[in-house]
Amino acid sequence: MQQVDSTVDGDIISLIHDVTLQFQRSGPDVQNIQRTIQDIRETEKIRREMLQEARSINQRMSRSLQISRSKGVREHVDPESMNHEDLMLQMEQKKFTAAKMIQDLDQDISSLEAEVHQLRMQSLELDSSYKSRSVDAESRTGSNERNLSPDAGTDSRGQGTARRGQGDVVMDGNEEEDIMDDAAHAMAVLRLQLYKGLGVEMLENELGVYSKARIRSSTRKDVHLVNFDDQLSPYFQTNLIWEFAS
Incomplete structure (x- = not known):
């Protein structure tokens, strides 16, 4: 101009x-x-x-x-970026839902463990009561036999009865350990089934220790493998597993 x-x-x-x-x-x-x-x-x-x-x-x-x-x-204003934000929000909601479900299941497992422990104690009490009654019955039977047999035989049977009583005490301890091992094994199997239902499969190494996890995503239809590393925090590894699973 x-x-x-x-x-x-x-x-x-x-x-x-x-x-x-x-x-x-x-x-x-x-x-x-x-x-x-x-x-x-x-x-x-x-x-x-x-x-x-x-x-x-x-x-x-x-x-x-x-x-x-x-x-x-x-x-x-890219529509893909808006869809990405919506997808991230949905994944966060699924993550919180899964975390709440796991918390509820942990509470259920704790209550079941307490119930199993109580039932185990009741079982031990019943076993000890039954065995004490058996020992009393054997002692009464032995006393009747001693009244009808020589003294040496009586002493020998009395010692045998005492030995059987000592053996019964050792058997009670072994049975308690077996029951504890069975309960721990059942809880471990329950936890593994819970993880597998969420798409997480625990893998053992040559030593029989769980060192890896195979994660299958139900939404993306893909599979990821996560190695457990002691140098990484459990919080980071947990978030990584849930990110792959969701």
């Missing part, structure tokens, strides 16, 4: 200069005035055309700027 104005101003200056020269020349004044008016009209026409062209160029540039801005806004 400045270039157009400078061009028009230059034309006006040259026009004034020509008018001055024409007045200085000899000739009728009316003709000089008519030529001057005609030159002014032509100059105004040229100026209007130049202004119209500049306005059309400005309008085209404005439309191009608006189109570029609209394209930039559409590129920033």
Whole structure:
């Protein structure tokens, strides 16, 4: 626009200069005035055309700027990014739901462990009561036999009865350990079944120690393998497993 104005101003200056020269020349004044008016009209026409062209160029540039801005806004608002945020929110909700389910199952397992322990104690009490009654019955039978047999035989049977009583005490301890081992094994199997139902399968190494976990995702239909590392925190490994599982 400045270039157009400078061009028009230059034309006006040259026009004034020509008018001055024409007045200085000899000739009728009316003709000089008519030529001057005609030159002014032509100059105004040229100026209007130049202004119209500049306005059309400005309008085209404005439309191009608006189109570029609209394209930039559409590129920033990506539907895939919105879907990704929704997917992350759904995964977080599933994660919290699974954590709540695990917490409830842990509470159920704790209550079942307490119930198993109580039943085990009752079983031990019943076994000890039954065995004490058996010992009393054997002692009464032995006393009756001693009344009918020699003294040596009585002493020998009495010692045998005492030995049987000592053996019964050792048997009670072994049975208690067996019951404890069976309960621990049952709880371990229950935990493994729980993990497997959530898509986590524990894998043993050559020494029989659980060192890996195979995770199957029900949503993405893929499989991941996680190695248990003592250098990593349990919180990080747990979040990694649940991320793969969900």
